[in-house]
Amino acid sequence: MSLPADAVTALETFQNAAGWEQRARLLMQWGDRLPALSDVDKVDANRVHGCESQVWLVAALQDGHWQFAASSDARLIRGLVALLLARVNGLSAAELRQVDLPGWFDQLGLSRQLSPSRSNGLNAVLQRMNELAG
Amino acid sequence: MMIPSPWRADFPAIAALQRQDQTYLDNAATTQKPQALLDALTHYYANGAANVHRAQHLPGAHATQAFEASRSKVAQWLNAGDSGQIIFTHGATSALNLLAYGLEHLFNPGDEIVISALEHHANLLPWQQLAQRRELKLVILPLDANGLIDLDAAAQLMGPQTRLLAVSQLSNVLGVWQPLPALLAMAKAYDALTVVDGAQGVVHGRHDVQALGCDFYVFSSHKLYGPDGLGVLFGRNEALKQLRHWQFGGEMVLDADYHHARFRPAPLGFEAGTPPIAAVIGLGATLDYLTGLDQDAVNAHEAALHDYLLKGLEARNGIRLLGKPQLALASFVVEGVHNSDLAHLLTEQGIAVRAGHHCAMPLLKSFELAGAIRVSLALYNDSEDLERFFEALDQALELLR
Numbered sequence: 001m002s003l004p005a006d007a008v009t010a011l012e013t014f015q016n017a018a019g020w021e022q023r024a025r026l027l028m029q030w031g032d033r034l035p036a037l038s039d040v041d042k043v044d045a046n047r048v049h050g051c052e053s054q055v056w057l058v059a060a061l062q063d064g065h066w067q068f069a070a071s072s073d074a075r076l077i078r079g080l081v082a083l084l085l086a087r088v089n090g091l092s093a094a095e096l097r098q099v100d101l102p103g104w105f106d107q108l109g110l111s112r113q114l115s116p117s118r119s120n121g122l123n124a125v126l127q128r129m130n131e132l133a134g
Numbered sequence: 135m136m137i138p139s140p141w142r143a144d145f146p147a148i149a150a151l152q153r154q155d156q157t158y159l160d161n162a163a164t165t166q167k168p169q170a171l172l173d174a175l176t177h178y179y180a181n182g183a184a185n186v187h188r189a190q191h192l193p194g195a196h197a198t199q200a201f202e203a204s205r206s207k208v209a210q211w212l213n214a215g216d217s218g219q220i221i222f223t224h225g226a227t228s229a230l231n232l233l234a235y236g237l238e239h240l241f242n243p244g245d246e247i248v249i250s251a252l253e254h255h256a257n258l259l260p261w262q263q264l265a266q267r268r269e270l271k272l273v274i275l276p277l278d279a280n281g282l283i284d285l286d287a288a289a290q291l292m293g294p295q296t297r298l299l300a301v302s303q304l305s306n307v308l309g310v311w312q313p314l315p316a317l318l319a320m321a322k323a324y325d326a327l328t329v330v331d332g333a334q335g336v337v338h339g340r341h342d343v344q345a346l347g348c349d350f351y352v353f354s355s356h357k358l359y360g361p362d363g364l365g366v367l368f369g370r371n372e373a374l375k376q377l378r379h380w381q382f383g384g385e386m387v388l389d390a391d392y393h394h395a396r397f398r399p400a401p402l403g404f405e406a407g408t409p410p411i412a413a414v415i416g417l418g419a420t421l422d423y424l425t426g427l428d429q430d431a432v433n434a435h436e437a438a439l440h441d442y443l444l445k446g447l448e449a450r451n452g453i454r455l456l457g458k459p460q461l462a463l464a465s466f467v468v469e470g471v472h473n474s475d476l477a478h479l480l481t482e483q484g485i486a487v488r489a490g491h492h493c494a495m496p497l498l499k500s501f502e503l504a505g506a507i508r509v510s511l512a513l514y515n516d517s518e519d520l521e522r523f524f525e526a527l528d529q530a531l532e533l534l535r
Contacts, residue, residue: 020483021529024479024533052504053504054504074475077474077475
């Protein structure tokens with residue numbers, strides 16, 4: 001299974017990042033580039049609970065391929081979510097079920113963001129995505 | 135100005151954390167432990183563990199002796215004297231739940247329980263749920279601008295219908311001593327029971343439950359440099375007479391047949407099951423260690439560090455403190471910066487502080503905040519810890535702004 005184009009870019013960028021500062025800058029850039037979520041979508045039904053910040057996640061299946069949209073009021077979690085969407089958007093339902101998402105963040109050098117004690121909410125976002133993708 | 139801690143080397147974990155590039159400033163959540171405690175735990179487990187208050191064999195006698203010696207040390211630490219009993223529970227939360235269930239029979243529909251707006255969930259939820267079970271009114275005392283319980287409002291809100299007052303001595307978010315003498319006097323004037331949540335307060339300075347005059351005083355061992363899994367409930371003798379047994383089993387029983395049982399009085403009657411024996415013995419060792427320190431020097435050190443913390447925060451732009459912290463900690467937010475982003479970048483730099491609602495969601499909501507960053511101090515912290523924090527804070531804010 002080949003990586004989506006955005007995921008290839010993400011991997012190259014993050015694997016070359018040196019140190020926490022550059023990773024943080026990159027995360028914020030990726031977060032800023034995430035398309036804005038309309039206010040209609042920023043409703044409680046789309047809220048991902050278990051995050052310190054507010055995170056919304058919306059899913060749609062178009063012609064058999066997943067299209068997720070998401071946003072957050074915090075910048076770094078928005079960046080993490082952008083990296084998540086880069087990996088999963090456009091995948092078929094079968095492909096999405098096979099993706100190792102913790103492995104994806106590990107490849108990016110961001111596995112610590114998924115440790116159980118982190119309350120940034122990335123774990124909760126992954127769980128919500130699984131629920132939505134059924 | 136440098137503020138070194140003369141007690142830093144007594145806590146081996148601090149050096150270990152430093153080797154992992156971690157600066158520990160989350161002491162209001164839990165504290166590191168003195169070598170004296172580690173030695174006591176090792177000694178107990180290495181020399182023969184045994185259950186307490188059960189067996190006549192020698193290991194059982196040794197364990198029971200050490201266990202009961204710790205009870206005396208806790209009583210001395212709080213200057214309980216003969217005024218009451220020390221009951222060991224599994225945490226401060228357990229102790230407060232014991233009270234909310236064991237005193238339940240005293241309440242009738244319409245009675246009022248009074249707490250304050252700054253209570254930790256542990257001193258809110260047990261009373262809230264008791265109020266729901268017995269159709270009671272839960273009265274919330276408001277705070278003034280400095281984070282102190284508003285005494286004028288308290289005088290208005292308390293009355294003959296007040297059956298119990300449960301308040302924190304020191305808030306885990308605001309870091310201010312609450313006006314307990316005045317509040318307890320109001321409650322007593324109405325013959326209400328009084329419960330003090332000393333989870334934060336007991337860690338700073340020495341407190342005298344007889345002088346305080348409360349019916350119950352609760353704290354957790356792990357915040358006082360002791361082991362976790364252990365809470366302490368002091369109860370005044372007269373108040374304990376009203377406390378009914380709550381959890382059943384083990385040596386809390388006096389006599390049992392299949393259909394009936396009679397139970398021991400305090401303290402053993404409230405210590406169902408095997409208690410956390412090693413933790414109790416460990417807390418005794420911690421108290422021995424703490425008793426050996428010059429308390430005035432500890433107080434002065436903590437005050438100097440807190441002053442250093444506040445000055446450093448005030449020197450930076452856009453930082454808003456929650457309340458007016460007097461000691462131990464400071465909670466803050468930064469204008470235009472999400473506390474989750476700040477927490478993320480402090481974590482990246484090895485600064486262990488707490489971000490979020492601090493188990494006091496209603497209090498944070500009253501500030502219209504979803505969360506805040508809290509820096510909390512212990513006697514082993516020094517000004518270099520705070521310098522590392524400030525450096526990391528500046529770096530984080532530079533990136534985020």
